[in-house]
Amino acid sequence: MKLLLTDSGVTNGSIRAALVDLLGKPIADADALCIPTAGYGGPDGDPGGPWRFISGRSPSPMTELGWKSVGVLELTALPGLDRERWVSWVRDADVLLVNGGDALYLCHWMRESGLADLLPTLRDTVYVGLSAGSMALTPRVGDLFVGWEPSAGGDTALGLVDFSLFPHLDSADCPENTMAAAERWAAGLAGPAYAIDAQTAIKVTDTGVEVVSEGNWRRFEVAG
Numbered sequence: 001m002k003l004l005l006t007d008s009g010v011t012n013g014s015i016r017a018a019l020v021d022l023l024g025k026p027i028a029d030a031d032a033l034c035i036p037t038a039g040y041g042g043p044d045g046d047p048g049g050p051w052r053f054i055s056g057r058s059p060s061p062m063t064e065l066g067w068k069s070v071g072v073l074e075l076t077a078l079p080g081l082d083r084e085r086w087v088s089w090v091r092d093a094d095v096l097l098v099n100g101g102d103a104l105y106l107c108h109w110m111r112e113s114g115l116a117d118l119l120p121t122l123r124d125t126v127y128v129g130l131s132a133g134s135m136a137l138t139p140r141v142g143d144l145f146v147g148w149e150p151s152a153g154g155d156t157a158l159g160l161v162d163f164s165l166f167p168h169l170d171s172a173d174c175p176e177n178t179m180a181a182a183e184r185w186a187a188g189l190a191g192p193a194y195a196i197d198a199q200t201a202i203k204v205t206d207t208g209v210e211v212v213s214e215g216n217w218r219r220f221e222v223a224g
Helices: 013-023 048-055 075-080 083-092 103-113 115-121 179-187
Strands: 002-006 031-035 069-072 095-098 126-130 164-166 193-196 200-205 208-213 217-220
Touching: 002 013, 013 126, 013 200, 013 208, 031 083, 075 103, 083 115, 103 115, 164 179, 179 193, 179 217, 193 200, 193 208, 208 217
Parallel strands: 002 126, 031 069, 031 095, 095 126, 164 193
Antiparallel strands: 002 200, 193 217, 200 208
16 A cells, blocks of 8 residues: 555645655546544544545645545444445545544544455555544554543554654644654654654655655654
8 A cells, every 4th residue: 555644634745746646647537535534533523623624624635635536434334334335435446535633543443444454455545644544554653642542542553554653743733742742752652753744744655665845854763
């Protein structure tokens, strides 16, 4: 699978160019499925957030980029549907646009729905994460970002990449997300990590990991 893990969506020309490169065709020729589920799980989650994400009225550009088509894949609905039916929808999509909110809530429903098992088999599909939608693919979110708590506890995410993410670096909306806070967060992890701001994304392909940025970011190596 090809990944574009963003902080705040497709916010600048460099991130947009990386998206087009991953797609291998213009955005106008690509079919998208958006996944709003994480937006319900956060402590500040409400019905308005997922609606803004779906309708393209969020401040984080995702669904409004000019796709050929956009559909909605609500993960909480999938366990009640025939698996072959919804899997065909996912396989037919060129890109999955995954909302922010609560990363562990999103991980829970990715596992419950079966999407977590399907993702590694999607060789040509592009996954674009927004904040929690990006963090869900990491090994751990870190104690700082545990909001919704899984029944088993912990901060373990899906682990489809080998690094963790600290989003919203130096954001006016998250004044506590300073570089010093990111350093403390990273010190509690057992693996590499990135702190990224709204103008930064991490591009992941079979050939490696690339930081795409017109802003501020930092990589933290494994302690010790």
